[in-house]
Amino acid sequence: MVTAKLNQYSKILEATFEGDIILSEITNYIIATKENVYYPRKLRILTDSRNANFNFTIEDLEIIVKENYKSPKKYEMIIDAIIIDDPNNTVLSMLYLEFVKTNKYKFEIFATKSAALDWLNNF
Numbered sequence: 001m002v003t004a005k006l007n008q009y010s011k012i013l014e015a016t017f018e019g020d021i022i023l024s025e026i027t028n029y030i031i032a033t034k035e036n037v038y039y040p041r042k043l044r045i046l047t048d049s050r051n052a053n054f055n056f057t058i059e060d061l062e063i064i065v066k067e068n069y070k071s072p073k074k075y076e077m078i079i080d081a082i083i084i085d086d087p088n089n090t091v092l093s094m095l096y097l098e099f100v101k102t103n104k105y106k107f108e109i110f111a112t113k114s115a116a117l118d119w120l121n122n123f
Contacts, residue, residue: 002029006039012120013045017052023060027067034071041075044120047082048113054088061096072104079106079123081116 002025004015015029033039056064072078084093093109106123110116 002026004029004033011040011044012117013039013043015045015047017047017049017054019052020055021049021052023056023063026056026064030064030067030071034074039075042123043075043078044123045078045080046113046116046120047080050083050085053086054093064096068105069102072102075104077104077106077123079120081108081110081120083110083113083116085111 001018002015002021003018004013006013013033033043033045082093096107108116108119110119
């Protein structure tokens with residue numbers, strides 16, 4: 001399950017990935033974020049995937065990347081910090097990191113929430 005809520009104090013979108021995460025959940029989350037007109041146009045996202053199992057393939061990453069490339073068109077910039085504590089999720093996220101390099105989308109992988117927030121707060 002993927003849930004997301006904008007923290008009204010920090011203005012950071014707090015996304016939580018829990019359980020088995022399939023391709024459609026990721027793409028639906030990306031589309032919902034892209035279409036939301038109320039989020040800040042310089043969007044900072046804290047994604048907590050510590051209780052998730054990414055249940056998609058390396059080939060599915062291409063679909064995720066294609067959908068993600070559409071998002072920055074509606075935003076000035078998107079900065080996404082993901083917290084990961086699973087080796088398999090780390091591998092998929094590292095591959096994703098290599099695929100999504102663009103000036104309007106920043107993505108980094110972290111082991112702790114405090115490190116992720118420190119990085120996000122520099123933007």
